[in-house]
Structures are given as C-alpha cells and as structure tokens.
Amino acid sequence: MISQRVRTITPSATLSLNARLQEMRAQGTEIINLSVGEPDFETPKFIRDVAHEAMESGWTRYTPTSGHPEAREAVCRHVLRTRNVEVKPEQVILSSGVKHSLSQTLLSLVNPGDEVMIGAPYWVSYPELIRLADGIPVVVETRIEDGFRLTREALEAQLTPRTMGIILNEPGNPTGVVSSASEVLEIIEFARDNDLWVISDEIYEAMVHEGRLNSPFSIDPERVSYISGLSKSFAMTGWRLGWSVSEPERANAIGRLQSHNAANPCSISQATVAAALDGMDHPELQEMYAAFRDRKDLVVEKLNAMDGVQFVAPKGAFYVFVDVSNFLGKDKRVADANQFCLGLLEEMGVAAVPGDAFGSPGCLRLSYARPNAEIADALDRLDQFLKKTSETS
Numbered sequence: 001m002i003s004q005r006v007r008t009i010t011p012s013a014t015l016s017l018n019a020r021l022q023e024m025r026a027q028g029t030e031i032i033n034l035s036v037g038e039p040d041f042e043t044p045k046f047i048r049d050v051a052h053e054a055m056e057s058g059w060t061r062y063t064p065t066s067g068h069p070e071a072r073e074a075v076c077r078h079v080l081r082t083r084n085v086e087v088k089p090e091q092v093i094l095s096s097g098v099k100h101s102l103s104q105t106l107l108s109l110v111n112p113g114d115e116v117m118i119g120a121p122y123w124v125s126y127p128e129l130i131r132l133a134d135g136i137p138v139v140v141e142t143r144i145e146d147g148f149r150l151t152r153e154a155l156e157a158q159l160t161p162r163t164m165g166i167i168l169n170e171p172g173n174p175t176g177v178v179s180s181a182s183e184v185l186e187i188i189e190f191a192r193d194n195d196l197w198v199i200s201d202e203i204y205e206a207m208v209h210e211g212r213l214n215s216p217f218s219i220d221p222e223r224v225s226y227i228s229g230l231s232k233s234f235a236m237t238g239w240r241l242g243w244s245v246s247e248p249e250r251a252n253a254i255g256r257l258q259s260h261n262a263a264n265p266c267s268i269s270q271a272t273v274a275a276a277l278d279g280m281d282h283p284e285l286q287e288m289y290a291a292f293r294d295r296k297d298l299v300v301e302k303l304n305a306m307d308g309v310q311f312v313a314p315k316g317a318f319y320v321f322v323d324v325s326n327f328l329g330k331d332k333r334v335a336d337a338n339q340f341c342l343g344l345l346e347e348m349g350v351a352a353v354p355g356d357a358f359g360s361p362g363c364l365r366l367s368y369a370r371p372n373a374e375i376a377d378a379l380d381r382l383d384q385f386l387k388k389t390s391e392t393s
C-alpha cells in the first residue's frame, strides 16, 4: 500500500535514457555524457584537508540540529560579504543539501492547496517538491526570444487568490540565466505588492560567467529565503551540505521541522563550510570557475555555427538549453525531444536531457561539466545528427 502522496510522484524523465546509457557503456560503447548535473572536478584539496582534520579532532558526533555554530557563523559572514545583509546564526539552518533545504522550507511555508509559481524551463524537482508539501505548482512560461526572462506581466497573468509564493533560481538550471538587477527587482516588487513569499535557489552562485548575480535576498531579506549549498559551487555533490537563510520566525519553523525529520547534516561536511565559503578566492576554486567560463565560450561558439537551433548564451551554471523544435514533428524522422535524445545517444554516442523534464518540450539540456575536448567532439556529433535528421525528414 503506497500513500496517495507518493503514488503521484512522477519518475524521473531521464530514467530510461540513463538506463540505455548504462547499457551501451556496459557493451563497451564510448559515450560523451552531457547529461551530467555535477562538476567534473574533485573537491578541492584545501577543503578535503579540513575534513580529514575534523575527523581526527572530534567532529564525529551529533551537532545541534540546525547546524554547528561555527558553520552557521560562516554562512552569516558569507551573506554579509556577498549579499550585503547582516544575518544572525539563528536565521541559518544547515541541511543535507539544497534539495533538503528546499523541501524543509516548502513544508514550512505551504498549506494544502496553496499555489506556488515557478518559471519554465524549471529545475526538475520543483513541481514535485511543491506537490509533496500539498501545494499546487503553477508553471509560468518564459520565452527563448526573451532570453527566458520571467516577467511581472507573465506572473500577473497567473496570479490567483491562492498564490502564496514563488521559487526563483539563478544562475538557472537548465538555462544558465542570470538576470539584471532591475529584472530581479521587478519580480521582488511583484511579490511585495501581492504579499508572496519567495524562495531563491542560488546553488550555482559562484558560477557566474558574465555580469554578476543579483540575489533577491539582498533586496528583501524578510520576504526571501536564500537557499544554497556546497554541491556545485565547491564541487562537493557527495558531501550533502546545504543551507537556508530566512527571517527568524521562518528559520525557527524550518529548524523545528528538521529537528524531527532529519536532525543535523553530516558533522564532517559541516566542518568544511567555513573553509569553503571563506576560501572562494582559493586558486583551486578559481581554476574551476575559469574552466567553466572557458567551456561556456566554446559551447556558444559551436552552437552559433549550427543552423536551425535556437539558444540563449548562458551567463552562469554549466548548462545550455537548446531549442531543436525545427527538427521535430509528426512529419519528421524524430517526433519529439525524447526521441531526439535517444537518437543522439544511439547514433552519435552523446547523452543529453530532453526539455520535457524541465517543462519545455522541443528543447534539450546540454551540460558542459566535461573537458573542452569532449565538449567540442560532442557538439560536432550533435551538428552531424542535426544534418542527418534534416536530410531524412
């Protein structure tokens, strides 16, 4: 007997594609995997060293459930340094990753039937996390022609008396979008005017390749919960460490919830928070950020040379979202993005994620968390596949 709540969770859209990828690899086929959602870099040594030391010096027990005081202080320093907002350690709740912080925050804010807005293309887990909190995800479409910009006008069109909040995500997965200060302000003003709470998922915050991140938390720290973590910006996906920073009452609620359903995140991972956040200028991290900038330029150059595809040059994270709808359709060899991705895998040995997973059919997400040579090779193969697809259609 499975609960109603869990029965309605949709399985990951990438599951069958991943299964095929593993099968092909097991048969000895070499695949270039541009479907990855994590940096291809090892966690920097200066951070690993801190973890070793922590293990030897007693960071091996339960910590306070909302996090070790030193780690919470480190997040406060980070918020002041990067967002110019002074917050108290009580406002910081450490968790076992950004997914976990998002889930705890939604569970603390959403009542049954509340509507929560997300811009499409969205990160795959937002709709399910909202549903798991008994809320209703309301998808607000953005357009590639507008650079995937979420506008006040589009939000207003879907506002109802049951709208309670918005989830924002910059730099964005899957689009790599980073909005200007005025664009972010427009959305926060919309939230203010309609008394909505905002969750801002800034997990890719250190990976901004052009311009700067305009964190909504800097504009309205009372209304916005800033959520981030170590996974992507520090190449620490396996360490499972995230945080939320919210106004005191909300933080207290999240902390109470967490004390019962998770207790504290891994103590050793917590021991690395200060080193990571205070060490963002460390050469090991700066080298990784520079590599991603470089790869982004390569991806843009290669895609610019392809006919018939549309994309928005990413400004952050390590993804590009490509519209291949010109190559899809009932009368064509490839009907939709799922089939396109399967064909690209089977015929060209390149793995990508179909846009359906992000609420945007007709597109695909390419990750550039791979070395330059692999990216260049994969994009040449994509180009060949596009040509092949047009010839046979």
Ligand SMILES: Cc1ncc(COP(=O)(O)O)c(C=O)c1O
Pocket: 037, 096, 097, 098, 099, 100, 123, 169, 172, 173, 201, 203, 229, 230, 231, 237, 241, 242
């Ligand atoms: C936008 C976004 N938020 C959250 C997560 C999950 O982060 P974590 O691994 O810290 O739970 C991801 C991972 O892909 C992501 O892309």
